[in-house]
Amino acid sequence: MTAQAKRILGIALVTVAFGVGVGLYVGIYLTAAPGQASARISPSGAHLYLATVPAAALNDPHPTWVSYYAVNPDGSHWRHDTTYVLPAHTLVQVTIYQYDSATGLRNPFLGQGEGLSGGRFTLDGKPTVAINPNLASHVFAIPAFGVSVPLAGVSANAKNTCGNAPCTLSQAHTTTTFSFRTPARGLYRWQCFVPCGAGFIAGWGGPMQTVGYMDGYIKVV
Amino acid sequence: MSAHSASPGAAPGEVNHWRRFVLWWLVLSVIGTVIVVVVLAPGMPPGNGTVEASGQVYDDTVLLGLSTPVALGVIVFFVYSIVAFRERDHASVLEGPRITGDARVQTWWLVITTALVIFLAAFGTVELEKDGAGGGQGPNPLSTPPRGTHVLQVQVIAQQWKFTYRWPAYGGVETPTLDLPAHTTVEFHVTSLDVIHSFWAYQLGVKADANPGVDNTAFVTTKGPLTFEVHCDELCGVYHGYMYDTGHVVPRAQFASWISGQEKQYAPATKSLPPYAHAYFPAPTRRGG
Numbered sequence: 001m002t003a004q005a006k007r008i009l010g011i012a013l014v015t016v017a018f019g020v021g022v023g024l025y026v027g028i029y030l031t032a033a034p035g036q037a038s039a040r041i042s043p044s045g046a047h048l049y050l051a052t053v054p055a056a057a058l059n060d061p062h063p064t065w066v067s068y069y070a071v072n073p074d075g076s077h078w079r080h081d082t083t084y085v086l087p088a089h090t091l092v093q094v095t096i097y098q099y100d101s102a103t104g105l106r107n108p109f110l111g112q113g114e115g116l117s118g119g120r121f122t123l124d125g126k127p128t129v130a131i132n133p134n135l136a137s138h139v140f141a142i143p144a145f146g147v148s149v150p151l152a153g154v155s156a157n158a159k160n161t162c163g164n165a166p167c168t169l170s171q172a173h174t175t176t177t178f179s180f181r182t183p184a185r186g187l188y189r190w191q192c193f194v195p196c197g198a199g200f201i202a203g204w205g206g207p208m209q210t211v212g213y214m215d216g217y218i219k220v221v
Numbered sequence: 222m223s224a225h226s227a228s229p230g231a232a233p234g235e236v237n238h239w240r241r242f243v244l245w246w247l248v249l250s251v252i253g254t255v256i257v258v259v260v261l262a263p264g265m266p267p268g269n270g271t272v273e274a275s276g277q278v279y280d281d282t283v284l285l286g287l288s289t290p291v292a293l294g295v296i297v298f299f300v301y302s303i304v305a306f307r308e309r310d311h312a313s314v315l316e317g318p319r320i321t322g323d324a325r326v327q328t329w330w331l332v333i334t335t336a337l338v339i340f341l342a343a344f345g346t347v348e349l350e351k352d353g354a355g356g357g358q359g360p361n362p363l364s365t366p367p368r369g370t371h372v373l374q375v376q377v378i379a380q381q382w383k384f385t386y387r388w389p390a391y392g393g394v395e396t397p398t399l400d401l402p403a404h405t406t407v408e409f410h411v412t413s414l415d416v417i418h419s420f421w422a423y424q425l426g427v428k429a430d431a432n433p434g435v436d437n438t439a440f441v442t443t444k445g446p447l448t449f450e451v452h453c454d455e456l457c458g459v460y461h462g463y464m465y466d467t468g469h470v471v472p473r474a475q476f477a478s479w480i481s482g483q484e485k486q487y488a489p490a491t492k493s494l495p496p497y498a499h500a501y502f503p504a505p506t507r508r509g510g
Contacts, residue, residue: 106414106503107380109395112490130489143383143463146397189463191382195415204381204415209459 034212036083036219037070039092045179046090049073051097052138052151053165056080056213060165065207066100066138066196066214069165078166082216084190086182091117093179094149099162099171100137102153103194103203108133110193113178115146121178123152137174139193142218147180148193182220191215238305246297250290258286267426270449270470272442273355274426280348287337357411357420357429357437360499366406366440373402376497377411379418379431382460384451388480393497395490396483399451399468402476403443411437412500418457422468424449431455436499443470 001009039046049071056067060080070079075097086092105111111133113121120129130150137153151174154161158172167173192214195203207213262282267274348354353364366372376387378395387395399422401407411420411429418431420439424447429439431453446469453464471479484491495501 108493109385109490111493114397133493189460191460202415
């Protein structure tokens, strides 16, 4: 093979490799979709189990960011999914295991639950209408449904606290349960209203502005 | 303007292009202006849901009505020139006569357009001063309702990514949705708890910036029942596009019932609210947990 032929072959190989790389990059970008967790359907209705943690798992791209997770009813099998699939026109019962400490709400109004079946939620088993807004750690809100629930923070003096996901129910946490009725099929969004993005201006950056941490979508099917 | 036969002073026997152009322009302007003012303009946004919205439609109608002949003048001159002065015999293309100015045309052009612009500036100022045109006027509004007008104060609180509304006349209750009484002058006080937003109640004809720590006042006088959309009109973060809401203008009795229900429903939250103020500087300013 002549020197010129070698040069042409080399250029061709590099070009092909570059093209394949670009194609893969674009293809992966276009086909990548955030993971989703479906509500568990049982004779008593649809159930969704979630957890919030002070920091995502250590192998997460952002292991210092606060985040929501989907979990099993017993608080195990943590999945970093923030798209939740719910059946349409159904009463959905939600349980959230909350492992983070309090940050407080900038708008105290959001310390009261709204849009809930029965007009209240339970905090550690106790029926509740509102919490002290300064003790809120996070909020689970679906504005399009008119649903908003404050999640009380773990006491600052609590022992055996959890740092990074995954956590266990034996660690300090609060449990909030509530239910609401889903509307017709559609894609909706949910979000937290507590400025909980540590290390960002006023707590509103990072996980608060990135889908997959303190916000996501509700896919009603 | 060409100095040859197209000029206003065409020689006998020659086509008077100037007269033709003016005639075309006059006829089309009359037709076009009537169509714009009578047919198109009344259906323009934001509609006639409030006094201010109607005022905006009226202002836009005047502006469109006056600018239609101007636009048609340009279009007719352009089209007429293409048709009348097109050189069909390419072989005979020669250097034409020298182009010179025409003092009369230039003078009239300057006089008419200057008068038009000055009139529109004066008209716009008067209209804006009259009632604020539904725009945010800051903390010290210049255009306020006549003295003695009953005004309902509503505070609009923007936050990522939701509007809430506070009612100082009803115990300072805060509500997640906005209903307004019909045939009432409303004084919006728009503010934000975090970043820059904009309160745009489209069918009400109201748009006011929502800035943290700032009180932005806007007035609107409602008419009959109406469903209106509220959008954030300032890019404010990842869910800016989802920051919208639907409000209603309802009969006064229905409003009284609604706000009474809201006072009861949100009594627990009202206890935790800070005293009503025109702007808030809430804690935490950073994550504390």
